[in-house]
Amino acid sequence: MAIEQAASSLGTVPAVALVGALGVGSQWLAWRLQLPAIVLMLVAGVLVGPVLGLLNPAQEFGELLPPLIALAVAVILFEGGLTLNLHKLGDARAGVLRLVLIGAPLGWLLSALALHYAAGLGWEAASVFGGIMIVTGPTVIAPLLRHARLQKRPAALLQWEAIVNDPIGAMAAVAAFHVVLTRLGGDTNGFVDLAARMGFATMVGLAAGYGIVKVFKGGRIPEYMKVPVLFAVLLAAFALSDHVLHESGLLAVTVMGLVIANADLPSYEELRRFKEHATVLLVSGVFILLAASLDFAALGKLTWRAVLFVAVVALLARPATVLISLIGTAVPWKERLLIALTGPRGVVLVAVAGLFGERLVAADVADGALIGPLAFALVAATVVLHGFTLTPLARWLGLADGETAGVLLVGGSRLSTALAEALAKAEVPVLIADPNHSHLFRARTAGIPTFYGDILGEAAENSVEFLSFRVVVAMTDNDAYNTLVTTDLAPEFGRDNVWQLERARDADSRHALPTQLGGKRIGAGRGYRAYEQLLRDGWTFRVTRISEEFGFENWREKHPEAIVFATLSRTQDLTFPSNGDPTVPAGARIISLVPASVPSSKATAENEAAAD
Template identity: 65%
Template sequence: MAQEIATQAAHQAAGLGPVMAFALVGIVGVGAQWLAWRLRLPAIVFMLIAGVLVGPVTGLVDPMRDFGDLTGPLISLAVAVILFEGGMSLDLHRLGDARAGVMRLVLIGAPLGWLMSTLALRLAADLSWESAAVFGGIMIVTGPTVIAPLLRSARLARRPAQLLQWEAIVNDPIGALAAVLAYGVVLVFHADLALSKAALETGFGILFALVLGLAAGRATVWAFQGGRVPEFMKVPVLFVGLLMTFALADTILHESGLLAVTAMGLVIGNADLPAYTELRRFKEHATVLLVSGVFILLAASLDLSQLAMLDWRAAGFIIAVVGIARPATVLLSLMGTTIAWKERLFIALTGPRGVVLVAVAGLFGQRLADAGVEDGALIAPLAFLLVTVTVVLHGFTLAPLARFLGLADTDKPGVLIVGGSRFSTRLGEALQKADVPVLIADPNHQHLIRARAAGLKTFYGDILGEAAEDTIERLAYSNVLAVTDNDAYNTLVCTDLGAELGRAHVWQVARQKEDQRRHALPTQLGGQPFGGGRSFETFRDMEREGWSFRVTRLTEEFTLAQWRERRPMAVPILRISPRGEIGFVDNGEEMKADAGMRILALLPPDAGSPDAGSPDAGSEDPARQSVPEGGDRPDAPPGPVAPLP
């Protein structure tokens, strides 16, 4: 006994210790996501590489050494929270035309995928029928932890994005339960367990988990709607409730807790709670941390010696799954639907696996080996190989494939202008001529007449309403400009959309009297200022006086300093980088711009036309002409036109 304690102490001393290891996992996971964001590459790939580097390569983190028996429960609880957050994001009211496809991918795709995956494992990987059936059930899952980051980076159209998201979240617990069913059958033949008893226990466990999840969701909604829980305790109560729901269901039937928390999240997400936005944002932040940590832990737990057990059949297995089983499952499931063939093909070629697959596969692989199924030990390395290949493959090909099939929004970040005034219309025309996607939204139909007449895209309705979420491809418009005559509404729009797009991408006109202390708002509210602190009324008066928009492209010969010298009265509105990135300007004197940058500015009516052949001759009012390339055009643009009636 003493020797065992000494050995364990020496083993712990060889590592960083649980506290330092936990901190390192967090730093590496979040750091990998930040690096991926900076490099505009899939975050999942970086997390996978980082986990392998700090784990089996360098030995800095060894989950079993540093965390011991808590590793498995920690991963299970993290996966439960991730699936719960996914369930909360599934809004039944906003499925729209994707409803039929989702139902088919779940009701037909899940069992068909189980069958196809089992055949691929048996014929390509040469696994026994027992191991193939268990692992094939687990392979139903497509990984919400992987799908969500990929969808954000791919800027996918709404319907295929909904199909992939719903399939991933709903099929995750189904895949785990399929493995439970298959494992129960294996025990019947290998452990002399009565078939009736195994079926009864499994059926009761699934039913209990489903009822428990629905009841927990309804109880939470009842407590939150009736004011029985104060606002500051809603998030803690939610966390405790989902953890208890997961634990109770998992006690009755292992892995059924995933079904319970998914059902619980689905009920809460469709209850239209007043505090839903705050709950969802907090859960999203928690999910980012948990996804990072779980991927690092799973990658760090990899035993390189297990991969050495694989042979050429593993490559055949990957090809069979990615190239045959997944496409056949999706295409057969969606046969006869109104979903376009390009969307079907895209979904068929997209099937990344993630956290749940690796976690559940490792668990059941060990159980099968203990039950006497020798090749059960191959399930864990095969699962990790499948996750690695699909994550890397889809991480680098999903966005290009979506663009090739015409299912991705434009790469150029667009501008959503809230408010249909004359100023907004002129600005929209200027941006559209500068090849920047523009959408003008206004709840007043009359305010959009000018924009429609100018050929601009418009949305009639409240930009914060459900109709806007169902109609507008928000990923196409990564910048928001609130420029209505209602300061309070501008602030509300920027505050609400800023949480989704980032505060660096929402702007609003200056509020009246905002420089007075009694009218000042906290910095957490509203968007960034632009236009030198000018209000809506100021811009409206400038437009009526004949001020016009012009775009100037800076070059090595014609610098920002020269532009300022030539146009001292110009009011910079925004700048467009060579990559199409947009940044509105508040203080023109502090504005920085390099060669290749385009500046959109308001010029006074007496600015006149630039001298022919000068570098600024290429600048013009996009509302009247097409935007040239800097100083390439020798002809001067005509003078400012009169304001629209």
């Protein structure tokens, strides 16, 4: 009784606030603890919902809950479509086509077999739910990829498969449902009408996408209204398509996002980043709502067959689908194995499964009542399983960056090469990028990995494993380019992880830039030319480990003229002190510039050797 009163006392506005706080809080806590965010959101939703009774989404939102979730899923899929730039597919193109063209129907078949023989569902319910199970969950894949830091190709394969197969799974469920109704004598529209409606959804998506591209490129929409107009057209396309054929709105918005992603819009990055922020909020909210809506009584209908079903799907059906689909492709076996063992389900599966479960029950298919509980059991099991296994599996297969995050140095020069050699001595992965081939000669001679090209260009997106790097340091001789690079990459790496050399005229108020532009500054009053001159004068970089026996004060006594250029923490986090000497704890390392005339003392030499 107390639980019911607690649930009834919570109003709609407090419920929205609670969902937002739990969703965003779970993501922040996951970032702090280095845990999968999806797992924490699932736990938070279950705790405030069926366990504590603080939140009852059906009661608080009433009839608005299903359309709210449907619209949120539409926005999530549209944002996913915005990431599907065909030019960025690269060598993952063949694998993606196989996973969609072969993997989708094969996954449908194997899922239906698992549902029939393992879960014990009849063929009607198994065929409908099997179509929905094509979906691998972009709402789950995106946070997992962010956490696991996969290499480019396996990440692209998982992301494209999840986003493209999402509307395909919904359409497969619609087609299977029409087959069931036809067999039961309750449907007279036929498959011609179904195909026509799916074609209509595709045309709506194409028209909306090309319409947005045309008016944006033609300058008919002011910059400040582009995001609101985009949202309005997105919702209209979804509503129109979904009105003609239920669940076809997912197909329409995905097609719309795909068109815009490949149109080379000047404002594309601003649109995509805003959509990413909206998606983080929506994924958090939807997952909390669905977890809080869990009905323990419905789960009580499940038997040991549900456990067998989840095991068969995760260990047999999913691996077989991927491995068969990728036969004959150039995808290495390690990447095939990783993708085969990674198939989390998410929001779309639960939402669509619940809808069709109710429709099957209304059509006198008794097994339809089990679809919702089975869907939630599958989502919960795969989210927890892959949330905790993807990162170690990827590292074991060598498909993710190691514990040490790399440093991306932009600008090939004497300074960047000397710093790269010092970082390499400290076992920090490093890459030097420069659009001028001759600037990279010194780095290549020193054996430092290099990238020839503009780091902001399309070639860099296809060739550089950005997920392998945590810190960006812009240190070219062009202050404007350093500012451009750090401003552009700050949303991707985080503003605290992008650095640039002190600008020559930063102190002049007439030439000073707003704090929103550029990265954090390196050096106290020294710019590119000052550091280059020091190196020409014989100054060198040294790496020294600070210990309990040899503290920072001891090091400073030995090197009073040295410049502390950067520090490396125990966890290999690179920072650049701005003013004065930093506080360096025991276990950290100093990357310093010392005059050539200063010899290493015995203690310093021992600590520098330890740094190696």
